Amino acid sequence: MSSAGVDAGPSRSVENSLVGDIWVNFKRWARKAIRNPTVVFLELFMAVFSLLMFTAVFGDVGTLAIERAGFEGVGYLPFVLPAAVVQVSMSSSLSSGLGLVEDLQTGMFEKVTVSPMRWTAVLAGKAAAELFRLVCYVFVIFGLGLAMGATVETGLVGLFGIALVCVLFALWYMALSNAVAVVTRDEETLDAVGNLLLFPLLFLSSAFLPVSSLPEAVQVVAMVNPVTYGVDAIRALVLGRDVLTVVEVTAFGGVSDTLVPALAVLCALDVVFGAVSVWLMGRATGSEVM
Amino acid sequence: MAKPKQQRGASEPDRAVAASTAAIRADGLRVTYADGTTAVQNVTLTVPRGEFFGFLGPNGAGKTTAVKVLATLLEPTEGGVIVNSHDATAAQTAVRETIGYMAQDVSVDEELTARENVAFACEAYGVPRGRRAERIEELLDLADLGDVADTPAGRFSGGMKKRLDAVTALVHDPDLVFLDEPTTGMDPKARNRLWDHFRRLNEAGTTIFLTTQYLEEADALCDRVAVLRDGRIAATGSPAELKRRVGGQILEVDVDGGRETAETAADLAREGTRFGPDATIETVDDTVRVTTTDAAERGTDYLLALHEAGIAVTGFDVDEPTLDDVFLAIADGRTDGFDVGDDGETGPGTSGGTR
Numbered sequence: 001m002s003s004a005g006v007d008a009g010p011s012r013s014v015e016n017s018l019v020g021d022i023w024v025n026f027k028r029w030a031r032k033a034i035r036n037p038t039v040v041f042l043e044l045f046m047a048v049f050s051l052l053m054f055t056a057v058f059g060d061v062g063t064l065a066i067e068r069a070g071f072e073g074v075g076y077l078p079f080v081l082p083a084a085v086v087q088v089s090m091s092s093s094l095s096s097g098l099g100l101v102e103d104l105q106t107g108m109f110e111k112v113t114v115s116p117m118r119w120t121a122v123l124a125g126k127a128a129a130e131l132f133r134l135v136c137y138v139f140v141i142f143g144l145g146l147a148m149g150a151t152v153e154t155g156l157v158g159l160f161g162i163a164l165v166c167v168l169f170a171l172w173y174m175a176l177s178n179a180v181a182v183v184t185r186d187e188e189t190l191d192a193v194g195n196l197l198l199f200p201l202l203f204l205s206s207a208f209l210p211v212s213s214l215p216e217a218v219q220v221v222a223m224v225n226p227v228t229y230g231v232d233a234i235r236a237l238v239l240g241r242d243v244l245t246v247v248e249v250t251a252f253g254g255v256s257d258t259l260v261p262a263l264a265v266l267c268a269l270d271v272v273f274g275a276v277s278v279w280l281m282g283r284a285t286g287s288e289v290m
Numbered sequence: 291m292a293k294p295k296q297q298r299g300a301s302e303p304d305r306a307v308a309a310s311t312a313a314i315r316a317d318g319l320r321v322t323y324a325d326g327t328t329a330v331q332n333v334t335l336t337v338p339r340g341e342f343f344g345f346l347g348p349n350g351a352g353k354t355t356a357v358k359v360l361a362t363l364l365e366p367t368e369g370g371v372i373v374n375s376h377d378a379t380a381a382q383t384a385v386r387e388t389i390g391y392m393a394q395d396v397s398v399d400e401e402l403t404a405r406e407n408v409a410f411a412c413e414a415y416g417v418p419r420g421r422r423a424e425r426i427e428e429l430l431d432l433a434d435l436g437d438v439a440d441t442p443a444g445r446f447s448g449g450m451k452k453r454l455d456a457v458t459a460l461v462h463d464p465d466l467v468f469l470d471e472p473t474t475g476m477d478p479k480a481r482n483r484l485w486d487h488f489r490r491l492n493e494a495g496t497t498i499f500l501t502t503q504y505l506e507e508a509d510a511l512c513d514r515v516a517v518l519r520d521g522r523i524a525a526t527g528s529p530a531e532l533k534r535r536v537g538g539q540i541l542e543v544d545v546d547g548g549r550e551t552a553e554t555a556a557d558l559a560r561e562g563t564r565f566g567p568d569a570t571i572e573t574v575d576d577t578v579r580v581t582t583t584d585a586a587e588r589g590t591d592y593l594l595a596l597h598e599a600g601i602a603v604t605g606f607d608v609d610e611p612t613l614d615d616v617f618l619a620i621a622d623g624r625t626d627g628f629d630v631g632d633d634g635e636t637g638p639g640t641s642g643g644t645r
Contacts, residue, residue, distance in 0.1 A: 016416045024413040028399070035401040035442065107397030111458075114361055115414040116386040 021117045025125020026132075029099065033133050039095060044137055047088035048144060054080050054208060055148075062209070069210035074239060078150040081142065082234035083207035085162065086227055088137045089170040090201070094194035096130045097177030101187045109284070123278065127174060134170050135163045153240025154255065161237045161259075168266040169230035175273035182280045201227045206235075211245045222246065226269055233262035312372070313339045313466045313497040314360055319369035321355050321521075329355035330521045333369070337499060339465070342492045344512035344529075345501040346617070352521035353501040354394055354470055360499065361391045361468045374465055387415070390459035390467040394474065394501075396451045400444030404435045404454050407443055408461065415462035429457040432487065449480035456484065466497040473507060485511060505613035515613075517620050524620045532616045540609040541585035543578045543593070546602035552576045555601050559592060576604075 016024070033040060054062070055077050062076035071079065103109040112122055142152070142159060152158050180190050202208075204218055205227035211219055222228045223246040235243045236258035244258035252260050314337040321330040330352045337343045347353045358364040360371055362382045371378035374388040398407050408426045417425055430436045433453040438446070443454055452472065459467060469488070473481040488511060492498050502508055508515045509529045516526040525532060545551050552573040558564075559571045559580055569582035582588070586608045596603055 016413070020413075020416075024410065027413075028402070028410055031406065032399070032401045106400065107393045107395045108399055110363060110393055111391070111397040112414065114363055114386060114389075114391045115411075116383050116416065117414050 016117065018118055018121050021121030022125040022128060024117070025112075025122050026129045027125075029126050029129030030132065032099070033129065040133070043088060043091045043095065044140060046091060047084045047137065047141055050087055051080065051084040051141065051145070054083070058208070065209055065213050069213045071210065071239075071243075075150070077145060077148055078152075078238050079235065080208060081145045081150055081238060082162075082231045083202065084141050084145075085138050085166055085234060086169060086207060086230050087198070087202060088141060089134055089166045089230070090173055090198055091194075092130065092134045092137060093170045093173040094177050094190070094198075096127070096174045097179075097181035097190050097194075098187055099126070099130075100178050100181040101185060101190055104182070104185050104284075105187075119282070123281070127171070130174065131167050131170060134166060138163050138166050150238070152238050154237045158237040158240070162234050165230060165233045165237070165263070165266070168263060168270060169226070169233075172226065172266065172269035172273040175270070175277035179273070179277040179280050182277075182284050201225060205231060206245070207231050226265065229262040229265040232258050233266070236262075311339050312336045313341070313374060314343075314499065315372040316360065317370050319356065319359060319366045319371065321352075321359060321364060322367045328521060330359070330366075333518075333521075333523055335516060335523065335526075337497060339497050340492075340495055342488075342498045342511055342513045343500065344508035344515035345499065345518060346503070346505065346508050346515050346613075347501075347518035348503060348617075351518040353503075353518055355521075356518070357468050357470050357499065357501050361389060362386055363391075387462070388465050390462070390464035392456055392459045392467070392469045392472055394470040396448070396455050398443045398451050398454050398458070401442060403440045403442055404430060404433075404446070405439040407454055407458055411458035411461040417461055425461060429461060432460075433457040434483070449476055452476060452480070453484065453487075456487065460491070464496065466499065467491065469498060469500045471501055471503065473502070473504065481507075505617055509613050517616065519620055525616065529613055533610055533613060539582070539585035541580040541582075541589045541592070542607045542609070543580075543589075543596070543603055544605040545576055545578065545596070546604050548576050549573065551601060552578055554599075555596055558595055558599060558601075564588065564592060564595070 059076045062080065063074075066074060066076065066079050100109070103112070113119070139159075142162065146152070152162070154161065177190065177194065180193050184190060184193075204221040205211075205225045206214075206222060207227055211222045211228065214222060228246055229244075232244045232246075236255045240255060242254060242257040244262060247261050314335065316333055316335050319330055319333040320328065322328045333356055345353050345356065355364065359366050360373060360378065362373075362378050362385050365379055373385045376384040376388070378385050399410070402410065405426060408429050409422065412422045412425055427436070430439050433450075433456065435446075435450060435454060438450070443451060446454065456469075456472065459469075472488075473484055476484065485507070488498060488500070492511075498511075500508070500511065512529060514526065514528050515532065516523045517532075518524065543555065545555050552575070555578045556571050556573050559569075559578060565571065565580055565582050565585070565588055569580055569585075571581075572579050580589075580592075589606070589608060593603060593606065
């Protein structure tokens with residue numbers, strides 16, 4: 001049977017454009033975030049708590065360690081600020097997968113699938129709302145850091161650049177979180193996977209100490225750890241200098257010697273993880289038959 | 291929007307016209323999941339526009355899989371589907387613009403209010419901006435949720451969520467609505483309200499495809515039903531036709547004199563060709579029970595015979611079988627005489643072959 005030669009049947013003029021569909025889904029997920037202030041508070045609190053704890057406990061030791069690694073005259077607070085925003089990027093990206101699990105369990109996923117909205121717009125709208133929330137977190141954490149005496153050497157432009165790096169960093173982790181969500185369809189499993197990854201990824205990277213001051217085995221892991229590239233890109237914008245130690249790049253000069261390779265790595269991760277996640281979700285929307 | 295409605299008990303020519311403007315035409319559907327399970331096989335059916343069609347079957351019969359294929363949520367392994375004149379595989383968006391779908395489990399966003407849920411559905415289905423506010427109010431009233439429109443759906447009872455879910459499937463005034471076990475788990479009062487709502491919707495011309503495991507629901511609502519067993523259509527017809535075919539009528543005669551007299555009366559019923567060779571005759575205490583296609587017609591002669599034999603009749607009754615009897619007959623594999631073609635075809639005007 002084919003549609004060819006079939007009588008014209010009832011049809012509707014659908015008002016939605018691609019942007020319209022994205023906006024509809026953006027509003028839905030933004031509203032859900034507003035209705036869940038506890039989640040917003042906890043995500044932000046964990047990152048702020050880490051920032052305060054690390055600067056209070058390791059402030060002096062950390063300052064000595066980073067001085068020895070070549071960061072003379074840099075306080076530990078601006079050095080560790082990038083770790084706090086990368087941490088909040090990871091926890092907020094995990095929530096993205098939890099939202100998908102909820103939709104899968106309540107049937108909203110199916111309901112949205114059977115609507116005429118474009119599937120790409122559904123995903124883009126959800127991601128946009130989650131990334132908007134993340135950008136708000138980044139500004140809150142940096143606001144607190146600035147109030148505590150840190151400075152962003154690249155100024156306001158650099159601050160927006162930091163938000164952009166966080167978005168690029170969050171995208172791959174968000175894709176990973178959604179991929180795990182669609183495979184397991186279970187909140188507890190996803191939560192366990194998220195917690196399992198969070199601390200090893202943060203500690204086996206340049207988040208709290210320069211890579212050169214880490215044990216040799218840890219340095220190997222840090223070189224292939226995406227957190228290192230996210231943190232270094234943000235740190236370069238905070239400190240206004242090249243901080244990337246895992247790859248030696250001198251072709252661009254200054255901050256760009258860190259930003260260009262780090263952003264290239266993050267973009268590649270976004271493409272790979274994004275493709276896997278979209279493929280898995282495509283399967284979940286109806287092609288699981290033989 | 292008023293649409294042409296297929297009348298209950300429509301004549302064969304009327305049905306033939308309706309078939310040419312079918313809401314659903316499915317041809318040889320087979321769905322085999324990746325794990326090798328075949329949930330639906332050789333399902334062929336036609337649902338004319340305006341019909342209230344029921345898909346009956348026990349849990350695991352393949353109802354939900356079949357309805358997901360028709361609603362574009364699953365692509366069939368084999369076979370084709372035309373919904374509202376659009377190919378359900380090649381033109382999914384065109385199909386989705388013309389259908390409403392209410393899943394078996396309640397699907398509402400519990401963090402959003404009732405109004406926000408309906409508004410989201412309106413936006414998702416492209417209800418024109420100028421009509422949205424009015425449409426939202428209409429549907430909230432229809433769901434009887436006007437007073438709690440600004441309460442998050444998570445605080446609603448199960449029945450309220452079902453009603454909200456139902457109206458979100460109707461925001462774009464679809465020509466065809468799929469209802470997958472819509473009243474499962476509902477209390478009788480809430481279920482009756484939803485039934486009234488579905489009836490009004492169908493009377494306004496909307497084609498309804500209902501899956502249910504409640505026989506009384508199909509009996510109360512559907513113009514025509516198909517019974518699914520092990521992924522195949524085992525029977526089809528109007529509820530009245532199916533009941534007639536499953537076992538005709540049941541004559542119950544109460545006699546004076548207890549069980550022994552009842553046995554004598556039963557022997558009399560078995561004599562000669564009084565009820566034909568297909569009749570089932572049994573006794574329960576002082577009652578003789580005869581099941582056959584024309585029990586009422588032949589019953590008069592039987593009552594006279596009892597009178598002539600000196601057996602006093604204290605009461606008698608002729609009952610029609612229920613859809614439960616249809617269901618049991620199909621479960622037992624007694625599907626001879628049901629309206630299913632050799633190729634599994636079920637549609638208006640189809641007759642003949644059995645399987």
